[in-house]
Amino acid sequence: MSAPAAEKSSTTHPVDEVLPAPRLLVLGLQHLFIMYAGAVAVPLIVGPAVGLKGPDIAILVSADLLISGIATIIQSVGIGKIFGVRLPVVAGATFTVVNPMIIIANQYGGGRNGLQYVYGAMLVSGVFGLIIAKPFSMVLRFFPPLVTGTVITIIGLSLIGADVSLIAGDTGTKDFGQPSHIGLAALVVLFIVLISRFFTGFIGQTSTLISIILGSLVAWPMGLLKFPDVASAKWFGIAEPFHFGPPKFAAAAIISMCIVIMVTYVESTADMLAVAEMTDRELSPSDLARGLSTDGLSALLAGFMNSFPDTAYAENVGLIGMTKVRSRWVVTVCGVALLLLGLVPKVGAVVSDLPGPVIGGAATVMFAMVTSIGIRTLHKVDFENNHNLLIVAISLSFGLIPTVAPTFYQQFPKDFQIIFGSAITSTVLVVFVLNILFNVVGSSKRPHSGVIGEAYEAGAVVGEPEPPKA
Template sequence: MTTTEPVHPAPPVHPVDEVPSVRQLAAFGLQHVLAMYAGAVAVPLIVGSAMKLSAADLAYLITADLLVCGIATLIQCVGFWRFGVRLPIMQGCTFAAVSPMVLIGTTGGGLPAIYGSVIVAGLAIVLLAPVFGKLLRFFPPLVTGTVILIIGISLLPVAGNWAAGGVGAKDFGEPKNLALAGFVLLVVLGVQRFAPAFLSRIAVLIGIVVGLVVAVPFGFTDFGGVADAGWLGISTPFHFGAPTFEASAIVSMLVVALVAMTETTGDFIAVGEMTDRKVEPRALADGLRADGLSTVLGGVLNTFPYTAYAQNVGLVGMTRVRSRWVVAAAGGMLVLLGLLPKLGAVVAAIPAPVLGGAGLVMFGTVAASGLRTLAQVDFKGNNNLTVVAVSVAMGTLPVGVPTVYDKFPDWFQTVMHSGISAGCLTAIALNLLFNHLPSKDSPKDASAGASPVDGTGGLTGGSGQDAVEKSREEAV
């Protein structure tokens, strides 16, 4: 008599770990590349232009940046050992580092001093990652929802500037630019509403392609840079000279590192919410460690500090494509763009208004996702509304009034000039103030301190130690 072993069904694959078809990987991945390309090349352009680098050196910075963007994205999405959050996260140069790097580069230190400070900052992020991972308990839905909302609001001016023609454009704000952006927006919405499921998920890509086709006959595009770009470009270590390590430059870049870690934490949590894969302390530490490694790599390969790109967070929420392998495919495309400058020049020819029309949908989706998270929060009989109100105000202040902190020290500007970091730090501080510290209504013998925060960011009573511990666990 023979017996058959019971067949156990394979555990279901989480959507984050699903591997789509090659066609879907290509389409969804290209969509992510187009969503972040303009922002990715902006940092080397700004820094290089401020330092008055030659056109050849500027082109070198851009190709190096794209190459490391791709490598950093692959590390973050695919991961190895304790590096990588393994979520659909695109990586790019952080804008928080722009002002300090311009200051370092134009006051005698040059690119070698920038790269020396970037390498030290990257190593610091790697070392601090486990510590930051343990702070996740201070990010309940009250804080995460507020931060995600601020991320979306902070990105909307980027889309607005693109829609108007791009900052510095001679025809900035011309009706034709806004009309093109509006047309792309309508295409994206139309595809998302009426097209079949697969096409609706690449609505942004379709909108950009259709917008580009329409833009060509109306003179919006300039493909002159394609002919000038080379076919092959390889970034070699320390192309601009051996790094130098100046104390003042290192200190300013360490401040940037802390800001970038705060922003990245918010982005990780946002994507975790959108993909239904909660970011645990270990995963957060692994993701931040990957940021640090990529930043060190950036300093070696002639580029700058790296962080999660909030632009692509909105795309994940809008398309509902949660696979990390899609973003890994986008990382591979960025590597190709970094090695083949001519391809990069083709992507760079996409008019800013086309990106602006798509950006309005993507970045608005980020803000809406924050509101969805805040819907879980209890606002009755507590101060949670105050936490959200003041945090959003502090986060949008530098967005609405970019020069508000110009008279403050450089380190303060580095932290507070980013609406994301300003709002995030405010939300964390106010949540601690109102929901963690002892209040006037707390029992005098509450040995565990104040009433802890529950899973929704509201206050829980809890007279016993068990209730306290349970609430603390829910707050993580």
């Protein structure tokens, strides 16, 4: 190797490293497989809940994958100084939008008519997101590890219900909770454990993907490996803009969707900070602003293309923590694959028809890994002689209510349900307000800037010990 080439290689940050093509492809597909179930879960939940039938739900799924692919590519590659955090961040439909979309659509007649109001509100919220991205990134000091750690923890905990339904099936059906399905999911988890324990390097890094393949092979003789939707799926297709009709606008719907954008920004901020820390890459306010702008752009595109706002996907954050692969170009491959899935419905049908227990078993590990990252972030917080433990306790209790009892707030006003009916939304609001109340108002300490790798900002960090004074 020539001296200049060696020097270039030694100075390339692992985030910017371009891995050999075979490794890029396999590692990128691993990111795809681990997030696919969560990505398609949003349209599969929203569609039936607002009164849509099979063909229209398929439109939602394809559009969701298309926008997710575009946003993921932009996040990892970047577009100038405007879009893209340039970290290994996978973008996918946020679960925060599920309840608001269902409530808004059903308030305005449900079905296609209701979705016209939903997507009208989403267009406005996308513009709103683009406008506030930069100002939002400047208030990172109000998101110390106390806040981000609590939010990341509840993201992982709240997603566990999604993988449980994949494993056990829908509650009330005759197939719910079959021991063979639960055993298959447990076997996938065991595969991940054994491969991670006894293999290193490339095999160890792809333990999740290998386990999904092995689990699918085991599911074959069980009669679970079927592809009923592949034959009827088209080879190529894209939904036309405003498939459900021209957008309609209502103030209440617009306000609700703008709240969703702000909560999504908090969720993405927590995940991007976690990725920055795991990859040893400093995250400046400008970097964060570009990442949040991409989320806003995804909402704007979703309003046109019948999709959903995107956020940084926590399960992929967990995968980075597990594999230690930091290259953003791996995530770019995942984004390209998502884009193709959105344009080639037949390929998407193959992935979507993989056995639920297999995907659910792998997702269980990834969602729990997200929770572990949140706990690790909270480990940085000083819990002595302050109210930080109380803040975490109250925030998590509010967040877990809609997770364990989805109908808990059904007697409350619809607007209240939109906010507190989401585990992530309620936790974000409670932990943010309580941190301000206890650690900012009347406190001699300044809140932390939240920028990974930067020096303490003018003194102490809220929730962390004071740095030694010169």
